[in-house]
Amino acid sequence: MPRAAVIPLLVALGVVFGSVAINYSERTVLPPLAEAYVEMVPRELGAPNVITGILLNYRAFDTLGEVAVLFMVAAGVGLLLGGRAKTDDPDETQRTAAVPPSEIVRHGADILVPLVALFAAYIVVHGHLGPGGGFQGGAVAASCILLLVLAKPEYRVKFAQLSVMESLAGLLIVLLGVAGIVFAGGFLDNRILPLGEFGALFSAGAIPLLSVFLGAKVGCELSVIIGRFRA
Amino acid sequence: MISQTVLVTGLLLMLVGVWGMLTQRNILRIVIGFALMGTGSHIVIVAVGYVAGGTAPIVDGPVTVANAAARAVDPVPSALAVTAIVIGLAVIAVMLAFAIRLYEAKKTLSIDAFADSKW
Numbered sequence: 001m002p003r004a005a006v007i008p009l010l011v012a013l014g015v016v017f018g019s020v021a022i023n024y025s026e027r028t029v030l031p032p033l034a035e036a037y038v039e040m041v042p043r044e045l046g047a048p049n050v051i052t053g054i055l056l057n058y059r060a061f062d063t064l065g066e067v068a069v070l071f072m073v074a075a076g077v078g079l080l081l082g083g084r085a086k087t088d089d090p091d092e093t094q095r096t097a098a099v100p101p102s103e104i105v106r107h108g109a110d111i112l113v114p115l116v117a118l119f120a121a122y123i124v125v126h127g128h129l130g131p132g133g134g135f136q137g138g139a140v141a142a143s144c145i146l147l148l149v150l151a152k153p154e155y156r157v158k159f160a161q162l163s164v165m166e167s168l169a170g171l172l173i174v175l176l177g178v179a180g181i182v183f184a185g186g187f188l189d190n191r192i193l194p195l196g197e198f199g200a201l202f203s204a205g206a207i208p209l210l211s212v213f214l215g216a217k218v219g220c221e222l223s224v225i226i227g228r229f230r231a
Numbered sequence: 232m233i234s235q236t237v238l239v240t241g242l243l244l245m246l247v248g249v250w251g252m253l254t255q256r257n258i259l260r261i262v263i264g265f266a267l268m269g270t271g272s273h274i275v276i277v278a279v280g281y282v283a284g285g286t287a288p289i290v291d292g293p294v295t296v297a298n299a300a301a302r303a304v305d306p307v308p309s310a311l312a313v314t315a316i317v318i319g320l321a322v323i324a325v326m327l328a329f330a331i332r333l334y335e336a337k338k339t340l341s342i343d344a345f346a347d348s349k350w
Binding site (some may be wrong): 006020029031062 | 232234235238239242245246249250253254279280281282283287288289290291296299300303304305306308309310313314316317318320321323324327328329331332
């Protein structure tokens with residue numbers, strides 16, 4: 001695209017965005033769909049966090065598709081980066097060895113990795129009670145792997161074990177979904193287990209279980225993506 | 232008012248991102264422009280879900296099951312933003328993988344070096 005065309009295009013886009021911003025007025029009441037969700041999630045699903053209720057029950061099929069997209073990307077990045085020969089470029093290996101991670105990064109990682117892993121587990125299991133859930137916790141777990149990759153040059157991401165764990169988590173999510181068809185209202189319905197006491201850790205039916213499997217799957221997929229980039 | 236400010240911030244970030252994608256010649260900078268545009272759109276999505284005086288749609292503290300509909304903001308844009316963030320991350324991961332392969336092919340990250348298939 002010629003450079004001269006960039007400015008008119010940006011101005012046109014700015015006019016569109018500006019009219020959106022000027023004509024925008026803050027809502028004062030919830031739209032009907034949102035109101036239904038906010039009413040239904042705590043009553044029907046027993047989950048205090050409405051967003052988790054939407055993601056893991058009403059739109060859980062969509063979430064499953066999203067995890068499939070992540071899996072596809074992990075496979076695609078593996079296809080693009082996985083087959084590269086590791087030793088044919090001596091410059092590359094020398095450069096990596098010449099800049100080792102600093103003392104602070106290495107010892108900081110020793111202290112932070114267990115804490116970050118614990119925090120990831122906390123986020124995953126409290127997804128139905130507060131902000132968090134499988135995706136967020138999985139991303140934090142993968143940041144643990146990222147820290148290891150940055151801090152320890154000898155660390156190798158274990159692709160085989162990660163893919164076994166990831167497939168297992170995916171299988172368990174689908175099995176929970178099928179159990180929802182058999183024992184409750186439909187695919188991935190969380191009411192196959194008792195809803196329990198509202199606001200307790202073990203409540204909201206199958207949502208905590210789904211959250212844990214989702215967290216494991218997302219964490220594994222993101223770790224595989226990070227591992228492919230180190231090569 | 233607050234959501235208007237957030238909305239304008241998000242739209243400006245999107246503009247900066249589009250500008251970066253169209254004018255920069257370095258592939259990594261183009262990817263950064265794409266990431267800025269994505270982040271801006273997430274901010275816009277969350278901003279349009281705001282309800283005046285509302286708080287997070289989580290039943291806890293001042294929000295109870297009975298008054299949730301009056302106090303909570305719209306949960307649907309937030310749920311969609313989670314989806315958008317994950318897909319954005321996936322796209323950026325693939326873009327960076329391509330950037331690595333392109334760098335290996337020509338030993339440069341400038342897109343001017345990749346004019347072979349231009350028609």
